[in-house]
Amino acid sequence: MAMSREQIMSTAIQHLNENPLASMAQLAEAAGISRATLHRQFSSREELMLALGxxxxxxxxxxxxxxxxxxxxxxxxxxxxxxxxxxxxxxxxxxxxxxxxxxxxxxxxxxxxxxxxxxxxxxxxxxxxxxxxxxxxxxxxxxxxxxxxxxxxxxxxxxxxxxxxxxxxxxxxxxxxxxxxxxxxxxxxx
Amino acid sequence: MAMSREQIMSTAIQHLNENPLASMAQLAEAAGISRATLHRQFSSREELMLALGxxxxxxxxxxxxxxxxxxxxxxxxxxxxxxxxxxxxxxxxxxxxxxxxxxxxxxxxxxxxxxxxxxxxxxxxxxxxxxxxxxxxxxxxxxxxxxxxxxxxxxxxxxxxxxxxxxxxxxxxxxxxxxxxxxxxxxxxx
Structure with missing residues (x-):
């Protein structure tokens, strides 16, 4: 089942709280999705961080x-x-x-x-x-x-x-x- | 005149306090030295950070x-x-x-x-x-x-x-x- 943008953000937050320097590859892995899927929702780490902010x-x-x-x-x-x-x-x-x-x-x-x-x-x-x-x-x-x-x-x-x-x-x-x-x-x- | 390791560290700290994400290139510029000179003293950003720590x-x-x-x-x-x-x-x-x-x-x-x-x-x-x-x-x-x-x-x-x-x-x-x-x-x- 596809992960929603919301679900990806929640997983990313949890992972960033453990490792604030986590890369997009690590955040994708933590969410159990491919980097391509993560990048379809957030084109860059900056964009993801802006959405979380x-x-x-x-x-x-x-x-x-x-x-x-x-x-x-x-x-x-x-x-x-x-x-x-x-x-x-x-x-x-x-x-x-x-x-x-x-x-x-x-x-x-x-x-x-x-x-x-x-x-x-x-x-x-x-x-x-x-x-x-x-x-x-x-x-x-x-x-x-x-x-x-x-x-x-x-x-x-x-x-x-x-x-x-x-x-x-x-x-x-x-x-x-x-x-x-x-x-x-x-x-x-x- | 050549900058001592101590002087480089002091300038780096001042600059990092303003911009904690400063790169080695930016830190060299702030100290008024070349990247090559900085790298002779500290082979990587990690090594510099370790010395500052x-x-x-x-x-x-x-x-x-x-x-x-x-x-x-x-x-x-x-x-x-x-x-x-x-x-x-x-x-x-x-x-x-x-x-x-x-x-x-x-x-x-x-x-x-x-x-x-x-x-x-x-x-x-x-x-x-x-x-x-x-x-x-x-x-x-x-x-x-x-x-x-x-x-x-x-x-x-x-x-x-x-x-x-x-x-x-x-x-x-x-x-x-x-x-x-x-x-x-x-x-x-x-």
Missing amino acids: RRAHEQWEQVQERSGVVDATASGDPEVIGKALDAMLAGLIEVADAYGFGLTDYAMLVNPELKRRSDELEEREIAFYAAAQQAGVLRADLPARWISNTVYGLLVAVRESLRRGDVARRDVPRLLLTTYLHGAARREES | RRAHEQWEQVQERSGVVDATASGDPEVIGKALDAMLAGLIEVADAYGFGLTDYAMLVNPELKRRSDELEEREIAFYAAAQQAGVLRADLPARWISNTVYGLLVAVRESLRRGDVARRDVPRLLLTTYLHGAARREES
Whole structure:
């Protein structure tokens, strides 16, 4: 039975997460199809990577929509913002887990179309973090762009922790939220 | 005047931090030398990357030695551990800033020699984090390997923040220490 474009993309992602440098020949082999079949769907590795990047961005945008970060930003309400933050981080964990290799794939990060899209999505989050700071949910003494970059860095840590088997998947949301919000220092008893 | 091996390596690192996919031809051009000259020093891109990786590991090890993490681990003393932690993080920022591309270069990360070395250095840090947890410096409810992976992720965030110009270099140690130890949530007044 012929593999759909979607199925080929899903297999490619899985394989790239294990080996980010996989060639088209290796990706075809992993999908159990011939190179000719793969090339009929994606004329080059760049085209495949662009399609994977677009899909990752769609899912990223869906996370933003589902967690309501734009409305929360406009609301300025600490409770609404807090809930959107938790929901967004949980959703980003799933996207980072699914598209792990893309977090640090340099060719993808500098592709002009993907870069523009990712900048747009990121600006929404930066505005959201700034609103969270204004509402007193996040501390005000860190630049909002730094906060955004640390979320990205922690998602890389999530990907590595799962890839190496350092933590159980079920523990990740708690670990990320705790570390991100409260840090690694022992908390003073209040 | 001929460029020394050291000088070639320094120029290559600078260029790779801007363009992690730079070819040998591009690296030769950036150093202002011919490809033939570059190839006399490094017979292949792999050999150059291996040399850069070894140098990064030497500097990483020096950070561990200067900050005294091994002695601090053995001491079990919260004050000694706290000082070693601050010193180690400050040193790691410098290494991450200098060797930024290497943090996520997949070919370097899977090279067997570099992998073995990096595992050794990382195990020292994991033992140190575990000692910091036992001494009450770091919270005990996070796996030590997760703590180690989040430091790595935050160093990726440092690299990205500096590369994009999101934060001033002088602010980085404070931002990293604050975020890592205390998190991004607004702290309750105590």
